[in-house]
Amino acid sequence: xxxxxxxxxxxxxxxxxLIILTAIALGLWAGLFSVAISIGVWEATINTTIDRxxxxxxxxxxxxKDESLISNYIPNGNSIVDEIDRDERIKQVSGRVLIEGMASxxxxxxxxxxxxxNPERESEVTTIATYIKEGNFFxxxxxxxxxxxxxxxxxxxxxxxSKVVLTFQNVDTTLTYAAFRxxxxxxxxxxxxxxxxxxxxxxxxxxxxESEPIISEIAIRLNSSDDLDSxxxxxxxxxxxxxxxxxxxxxxxxxxxxxxxxxxxxxxLGIILxxxxxxxxxxxxxxxxxxxxxxxxxxxxxxxxxxxxMLILVETFVLSIFGGLIGMALGALTIWHLSDKGIDLxxxxxxxxxxxxxxxxxxxxxxxxxxxxxxxxxxxxxxAAIYPSIKTIKLRPAxxxxxx
Numbered sequence: 001x002x003x004x005x006x007x008x009x010x011x012x013x014x015x016x017x018l019i020i021l022t023a024i025a026l027g028l029w030a031g032l033f034s035v036a037i038s039i040g041v042w043e044a045t046i047n048t049t050i051d052r053x054x055x056x057x058x059x060x061x062x063x064x065k066d067e068s069l070i071s072n073y074i075p076n077g078n079s080i081v082d083e084i085d086r087d088e089r090i091k092q093v094s095g096r097v098l099i100e101g102m103a104s105x106x107x108x109x110x111x112x113x114x115x116x117x118n119p120e121r122e123s124e125v126t127t128i129a130t131y132i133k134e135g136n137f138f139x140x141x142x143x144x145x146x147x148x149x150x151x152x153x154x155x156x157x158x159x160x161x162s163k164v165v166l167t168f169q170n171v172d173t174t175l176t177y178a179a180f181r182x183x184x185x186x187x188x189x190x191x192x193x194x195x196x197x198x199x200x201x202x203x204x205x206x207x208x209x210e211s212e213p214i215i216s217e218i219a220i221r222l223n224s225s226d227d228l229d230s231x232x233x234x235x236x237x238x239x240x241x242x243x244x245x246x247x248x249x250x251x252x253x254x255x256x257x258x259x260x261x262x263x264x265x266x267x268x269l270g271i272i273l274x275x276x277x278x279x280x281x282x283x284x285x286x287x288x289x290x291x292x293x294x295x296x297x298x299x300x301x302x303x304x305x306x307x308x309x310m311l312i313l314v315e316t317f318v319l320s321i322f323g324g325l326i327g328m329a330l331g332a333l334t335i336w337h338l339s340d341k342g343i344d345l346x347x348x349x350x351x352x353x354x355x356x357x358x359x360x361x362x363x364x365x366x367x368x369x370x371x372x373x374x375x376x377x378x379x380x381x382x383x384a385a386i387y388p389s390i391k392t393i394k395l396r397p398a399x400x401x402x403x404x
Contacts, residue, residue: 002307006314013287020283021323024276028327028373029334031272035265036335036363037343042261043364046254048189050247051127053197055094055219056228057235058250060243064216070099070209071171074242077215084220084235089227092124095215097202101168103148105156112152114166116202125221128186128199135160135184137199144204146180149194150187158182166200171211178208269373273380280384284316288388293401300397312389313382320381328370335363 010017050056059080063072074080081095097116102109119138123129129137138145146164158164160182167177180200188194206213222231228246236244248255288295295308343361 002311002314003318006311006318009287009291009311009315010319013290016283016286017319020279020319021326023279024320024323025327025330027272027276028324028377029330031269032328032331032365032369032373033334033363035269035369036331036365037361038261038265039366040339040362040364042258044361046247046258049251049254052131052188052190052193053126053128054247054250055125056222056225056247057220057232058245059218059220059235059239060216060245062241062243064098065243068098068100070097070169070214070216071173073097073171073214073216074218077218078213080239080242081215081218083238084218087231087234089223089231091221091223092121093221094118094121094125094219095202096122096217096219097205097214098216099168099205101166103152103156103198104165104167105158105162107157108155110152110155111196112166113197114168114205115197115199116205117199118202122199125219128188131186131188132184133187135182137184137186138201140183142181142183144178144180145183145201147184147186147199148182149197150185151191151195152198153182153185155195158185160185170209171214176208176210180204266372270376273376277380277384280316280320280380281387283319284312284385284388285391287315288312288392292395295392295395296397296399296401299395300401305393309389309393312392313385316385316388317378317381320377320384324373324377328373331365332370335365338363 059074061072061074063069064074077095081093084090085093094117097114099114099116101112101114103112119129123137132147133150135147137147146166148158148164153159156164162182163179164182165177165179167175170176186194202213220231220235222228232244232246299305299308339362343363345361
C-alpha cells in the first residue's frame with residue numbers, strides 16, 4: 001500500500017519528478033561512463049605492456065636481478081625452456097639474451113638494451129612483430145640483421161639498410177663490438193621503450209660474444225591469464241634457485257596504481273551521488289512542503305507518525321532507484337556499444353605514447369561496480385529522506401491543517 005501511494009505521490013508533480021529523475025539518470029550515466037573509460041585506459045595499458053615485452057612470467061638469476069650483467073646468465077637455460085614448454089597451459093616460451101650496450105651510427109650514439117631473441121618464439125610470446133612500421137621482423141636472410149625502435153632510429157639518424165655498430169661487454173667482461181644492418185623499425189605505444197630497445201637474433205650475437213648459447217631471461221606467455229597463479233607456483237617450485245616473477249611482481253607499480261584507481265573511482269561515484277543527494281533532498285522537501293495540510297489530515301485521522309516517515313522514505317527510495325536504474329541502463333548500453341567499437345584517441349597520441357598508453361581505448365566496467373553503485377544509491381536515498389521525513393513527523397496536525 002505504501003509503495004502504491006508513494007508512486008502516485010511522485011507523479012503528482014510530473015515536471016519536478018522528471019527533472020530529478022533526469023538529473024539522477026544523467027549523473028550516473030556520466031559517472032559510469034567516466035569510470036569505464038578510466039578502467040579501460042588502464043587495463044589497455046597493462047595489456048599492452050604484457051604484450052609488448054613483459055609477458056606473463058619471467059625467470060632470471062638472483063645475480064641478474066641485482067646487477068644486469070651478461071655474465072649472470074641462467075645455468076642450463078635452454079633445458080629449462082624445453083621443460084617449461086611441455087606444459088599445455090603455456091602458449092610459448094622465449095629465452096632471451098639481455099645486454100646493456102651502446103649503439104653508434106655515423107651521426108650519433110646512445111645507450112641501449114640489446115635483446116637477443118629467437119624470432120619465431122618471440123613473435124608468439126610478445127606482439128613486437130606486429131609493431132613493425134618499416135621492413136620486417138627478421139624475415140630477411142641478411143647477415144647480422146637488427147630491428148630498432150622508431151624513436152631510436154630518429155635519434156641516431158637511422159633508416160632501413162643503415163649500419164649500426166653495437167658495443168657491449170662479453171661474458172668474460174671484455175668489450176666487443178659488431179656491425180648490424182637495420183631490416184626493421186618498430187613503433188609501439190611507448191616512446192620510452194622505442195628509444196631504448198633493439199632486437200637481434202641470438203644466433204648472430206653468440207659468435208660475436210664468442211660464447212656458447214646462453215640465456216639471461218626466460219619469458220613465458222600463457223594461453224589464459226587465469227592460469228597465472230598455478231603455472232607460477234609450479235615453475236617456482238621446480239626452480240628454487242632462480243627468481244620467478246609474474247607481471248604483477250615485475251611491474252608492481254601497475255598493479256598498485258590499478259588498485260588505487262579503483263578506489264579513486266569508487267570515491268568519484270560517491271561524490272556524484274553526494275551531489276545528487278542534495279537535489280533529491282531538496283525535491284522531497286518541496287514535495288513535503290506542498291503537502292503539509294495533507295499530512296496534517298492523515299495524522300489527525302489516526303495515521304501513525306512512523307507510517308508517515310516510511311511513506312516519505314519509500315517515495316525517496318522509489319525516485320532514487322528508478323532514476324538510478326535508468327542511469328545504469330544508459331551507462332551499460334553506452335559501455336557495451338563502445339567496448340566493441342572502441343574510442344580513437346590518436347589525436348592525443350604523443351602524450352599517450354609518453355606514458356606507454358594505447359591510442360585506441362575500449363571502455364571496461366567490472367560487474368561488481370554495478371552492485372557497489374546499487375548499494376550507494378540505496379544509502380543515498382535513505383540519507384536524502386531523513387530530513388524531509390523528520391520535518392514531516394514533527395508537524396502538529398491541528399496547526400498543519402489550520403495554517404496551510
